Amino acid sequence: MNFDFTPVWENIPTLLTGTGYTLLIALFAAIISLVGGLAVSLTTLYGKKIFSYPLRFFIWLFMGTPLLLQLYLLYFGLGQVGILIPALLTGILGLGIHYMAYNADIFRATILSIEKGQTEAARSLGFGRMQTLWFFIVPQAIFRALPQLGNNMIIMLKDTSVLSVIGVTELVLNAQFEIANTFRPFEFYISVAVIYYFLNLILETSLNLFEKKLEGRR
Amino acid sequence: MDVESEVGKNTSANLMLDIINVKKAFGDLEVLKGIDLQVTRGQIVSIIGSSGSGKSTLLRSINHLETIDDGEIWLDGMRVNQPDMKGLEFERHINSVRQNMGMVFQQFNLFPHLSTMDNVRLAPMKLKGMEKREATQYCMELLAKVGLEDKAETFPANLSGGQKQRVAIARALAMKPKVMLFDEATSALDPELVDEVNLVMKQLASEHMTMLIVTHEMNFASEVSDHVLFMDQGVVCEEGPPNQLFSNPKEERTRSFLKKHLQQN
């Protein structure tokens, strides 16, 4: 057994920078996936068929294929059509679109689970279709979907590690730079795992507290 | 302390259940503060009291679904609680003790993945090694006794509450228990379904089964019991024959409880 963690200590700044990028990517991807997911789900349920069918196909396709394959499509595909964007952006987009599909699926299910009784109640009070949707259905759907959405965000944070494959700067990629110099893969990857473990713990705890707080307000 | 010498100490030919100074607390909350109770063979004892009085906990302690902190529980000369026994030895002991007791639950707890016949037949076959034919015939008789022989192949999901509880009674009876424990057997039933279950219980009583009945139904308790216990805040507040306790309670707490309850009925 042959351990030496000194290279890790010496390169903490690189790892921290990587962590910073990881969090940044996760944040933007989360926003894209949540807002986009809601928009997609509403379109598939209430929009014109010409939009809703392709989007339903999109959800089905992106839930049925691995993230890595989708990243390759985006990475090579954008280059193919001549769009050149920095890897970071590709990563955020790829991750965001992947989880947009999952979130849209969750939103669809929760909206459908609320619809009937609430719609009847609101309409009998005299609210129109759009108003019913906006003031009654959507807020409740978001509330009901929170635990599952939170879960997805936790999974997504861990999935940022996959972006290293297409050269996106984040924790794993940075660790790999240093591994190439120091030849200490085990020590670095273990340290990376530890960092992820704590990030995960913080995120989970925050989400739990957030959910509890919301429960209290009801 | 071996079981044999303990047998000698507490057997009187008639004593079925002997509950001695039983105490139980859930964390800081004392639920049983020293209960003594003796039930003779064939005796019908009802336990009444408000929620939180400890009556359910007492009943569940008898077949060790709850572990008591202090005291002794004896079934027909056999000690039920064994604080010094551990692990596999205790498990074997308690399983065999429980085979001599039958419990009927408020929520029925029928096995939903088994038919009525299978619910009743499972224990005699698996625990007493009865052959399928013999067990089926025997259980059919039991089902007929509770009036449900035509529901033998029906599944619990398709039975009414009253029917479920009657099957639950048959299931418990199938093991030929020495005592039957009823934990608010009719509390979860719609009013019109209560009678069919009470009828079965009355018939059991007339056959001299030893029965311990925790109930909210004062009328039923006074009709069927030989002895009534009123529990309040973890102690036996008052006890006696039904005609005395219900019409002429000695304690103030008994009086106010009965007043509140009879008003509601």
Place this chain on the structure above:
Amino acid sequence: MDFDLMWQITPLLLEAAWITVTISVLAFILGLVVAITLVIMRSSAFRIIRWPARIYISVIRGTPFFVQLLIFYYGGSAFGINLEAYTAGLLAIGLNGGAYMSEAIRGSLIAVDKGQNEASRSLGFSRMQTMISVILPQAAGLMIRSLGVLGVIIIKGSSLVSIISVVELTYQSQRIISSTYKPFEVFAVSAAFYLILIYGVISFVDWLYNRYTRYLSH
């Protein structure tokens, strides 16, 4: 769309898809063994047996699978062990899957009503008899569903072993894209294979679930 190319690459991708299937199936089986072991460990009366299981599950679930894979493959050098890519991949997926599966199994067992255990024990059945005759039959339905979901996750997760050069579907896809510069065509064929696998598993699990619940109540 270059349909000719799509036609040409299909046999190649079919071979690779087969590798995806085998590694997923083997990893699933390994995962089940690990999961059952963990469930038994967690229900032990001894803390010294319970805790390692809990810690293991917590670590696996709290860190990215990709990082676990990298530790398995590259980290072995610190111990003087050098695992072959396929083996490393299989172990990583199986050990990862096992942690999640154990939670799924536990969850289904806990979901069975407490009264069932009480009724069974009151009749005098032992713990083992209760588990086998009363609890498991009722938990199995839920288990079939959860394990099915995890099977799908394993299939998607297998795409990551392409990074350590296991010649499965995603690896082959990336290679073909790199040499032909036709990402959309390759994605289309690859995606088709994944979709068939994944939705095939989902349909199978649904069918199994329906069969089982019908069998239970005739």
